[in-house]
Amino acid sequence: MRLCIKLGDEMRAVGAVVIAWKVAQKYWCPDKQAIPNAAFESAALPIQLVEVGLAESIASGIRMRGSEEHFAWWFQRQEAGRKGGESKASKTKQPLATASDRLAKGSDRLANGSGAKQKVPSYSSSYSSSSSNSSSIANLGNSPTKTKDFVVAYCDRFKDRWGENAQIMGKDAGIAKRLAKDLSLDRFKYLLDAYFSMPDAWLVKIKHPLATFELKLSEIVVYAGSGLFTSNREAQQADGSVSNMHLLQKIKDGEL
Numbered sequence: 001m002r003l004c005i006k007l008g009d010e011m012r013a014v015g016a017v018v019i020a021w022k023v024a025q026k027y028w029c030p031d032k033q034a035i036p037n038a039a040f041e042s043a044a045l046p047i048q049l050v051e052v053g054l055a056e057s058i059a060s061g062i063r064m065r066g067s068e069e070h071f072a073w074w075f076q077r078q079e080a081g082r083k084g085g086e087s088k089a090s091k092t093k094q095p096l097a098t099a100s101d102r103l104a105k106g107s108d109r110l111a112n113g114s115g116a117k118q119k120v121p122s123y124s125s126s127y128s129s130s131s132s133n134s135s136s137i138a139n140l141g142n143s144p145t146k147t148k149d150f151v152v153a154y155c156d157r158f159k160d161r162w163g164e165n166a167q168i169m170g171k172d173a174g175i176a177k178r179l180a181k182d183l184s185l186d187r188f189k190y191l192l193d194a195y196f197s198m199p200d201a202w203l204v205k206i207k208h209p210l211a212t213f214e215l216k217l218s219e220i221v222v223y224a225g226s227g228l229f230t231s232n233r234e235a236q237q238a239d240g241s242v243s244n245m246h247l248l249q250k251i252k253d254g255e256l
Contacts, residue, residue, distance in 0.1 A: 006048040017054065020045050024064040029074045034061035081201060146185065150176040153189050154210055161196045162207060172210045179214065191217070194224035 003013040020035075023043050027033040035045075040062045049055040055064050064070070151168060154176070158166035179188060195203075195213050198220070206212065213220065222228055 002052040003048060003054065006052060007046060012046075016046050016049060019043060020049055020055065020064060021070070024067060025071060025074075027061075028064075028067050028071050030078065032067075034058055034063035036061045144177070144180070146180045147173060147177045149185050150180050150188055153185065153192060154213075157192050157196050158208065166210075168210075175210050175214050191220050191224055195220050198223055 003016070004010045007013045007016065020043075023035055023039060023045065027035050027039070035043075045062075049064075050057050050062065053065065055062050151172065154172075155166045155168065158164075183191070192213070195216075196208055203212065
């Protein structure tokens with residue numbers, strides 16, 4: 001409310017706060033710098049932000065109050081990515097193919113089935129029931145043939161992606177059985193191709209378990225059909241937008 005009074009216009013006050021946080025993120029992430037005075041002026045941000053206490057003037061420029069807490073998610077994500085990269089490097093026995101190599105391998109696989117768009121990358125493989133997966137299949141006992149076919153399809157793609165045999169547990173047979181009730185084998189293979197090619201850093205870190213396929217099935221269907229994917233960063237930005245809305249509501253309620 002104080003900013004609204006200072007500026008004499010509620011919409012202008014709301015817009016100023018939103019733009020100020022957007023500009024602040026550019027300089028706070030990753031170097032935790034204040035907004036340079038020149039950038040503050042270039043963005044046409046009102047100095048009244050400082051006058052009402054939403055920002056503060058320091059030697060290096062204008063700093064939004066609460067920046068440390070507001071942008072904590074960004075640094076947490078960077079740290080998680082760094083640790084994940086170190087873990088992956090320490091466990092890798094041999095170099096994986098480059099991203100361009102993987103995308104070049106059979107990129108038309110998804111496009112040729114179930115109406116997929118060309119933009120969705122994929123992998124190619126013989127995808128046969130190889131002897132390398134025999135021990136995994138043996139663990140399925142008397143599971144129905146279709147369930148075993150689903151597990152074989154998953155194991156072959158896992159082998160192609162990570163160069164190691166998948167470790168199949170009892171619960172994986174149950175997951176495959178549930179999926180086999182509602183999906184044809186061809187549809188399952190098509191969605192598996194999308195699953196193993198999704199640009200999801202978290203999936204790369206946890207190495208594409210079958211349980212996560214079931215958990216993220218809706219997201220996989222959307223990605224396979226349209227190529228649309230919401231990254232962690234985009235999700236975090238959406239959360240940040242919600243935080244901004246809460247901040248604006250406080251301004252409207254006169255709390256700031």
